[in-house]
Amino acid sequence: MNDHRLEVIISVLLRTGVLISAAVVLLGGICFLSRHGHEQPDYRVFHGTPAIYRSVSGVIHAARPSNCPAVIQLGLLLLILTPVARVAFSLAGFALERDGAYVALTSIVLVILIYGLVGPH
């Protein structure tokens, strides 16, 4: 394992994550447009998305074919998780390279990301 090989593997991981999330968002989007296509969107006034779309657990529970916006939200969540997976994978890569300093630095980044995702806001 060297840095360039690690970067190439990570880039494949990133692309895969983006493709999967884009496919889920697209499916949710087609579903959304077929059911809500003739409704008027209202994004001029901020109400905030409904509570079930605001947390990782809420989105996972709500995502089913009957709930199109939740399927989109699930895809977006997968997208948000992609860089987190990238950092986790880098951590493993630096561990394989036996690079203690970068294992430590990468762990810090991972902790910050997890805090951002599930920490108390």
Added chain:
Amino acid sequence: MTNLEFTPLVFAISAVAGCLGALTGLGGGVVVTPALTLLLGVDIRYAIGASLVSVIATSSGAASAYVREGYSNIRIGMFLEIATTLGALLGAFLATKTPTAILSVIFGLVLLHAAWQSSRGRSQDEKSKKPDALARRLKLDGSYPSPEGPRAYQVGHVKTGFSLMFGAGTLSGLLGIGSGALKVIAMDQAMHVPFKVSTTTSNFMIGVTAAASAGIYLSRGYIEPGLAMPVMLGVLAGSILGARQLIGAKVPVLRWIFAGVVGVMAVEMIVTGVKGNL
């Protein structure tokens, strides 16, 4: 306007933004947010939520094209991501509390300066470059491919770069943008990282930075599925197109595009800030 009309329009705007974002290393967010708010009257909080998500797509979608060329530097990226992600958390927390109109003006001025610096090009004065002990300890020095074979470079002013990256992360979290401009400035101008290495490494870092504040945006209800869907898909399509162009682009051309985009953004930010719309 119904969803059937609104969605393709947003997709088209986002595709253009994504293309520019990938081409310059700026990320699509800086163009998407003003377009959504100014052209379509979308509330700024929904716009920055959708923009932030799209920023992750831009960064991750373009990464494979850059990485294969061997320009990006994973160590520089990972080390500086500590600063950008911490900044992003701070920025997202501050987002509701800071008068963003004022910040927008300051940001615009910073960008104007960046456009000016960028159009001038970095001075080729190499003698001021003394080895940085921290850069050596963190193994930040690297090499990039050139027609004459791998070309080594040394990284300097690590602490300055790290501080600037914290600022870039804060702005990213605050405004839902990738802050690619500031990231490139921190590497290219402060740390003397070669321009192409700076833009590609910046692109790599943008997704991780945005992911740090995305959780906070999600919990606040900024990420609206009906809006974020066409923005994310559009930016992604545009960024893949833009990344293809980058590999063949010459550095002076890239610099010129960079300066132009930053300049337009700067005026946009200042005008929006003065109007107090942001």
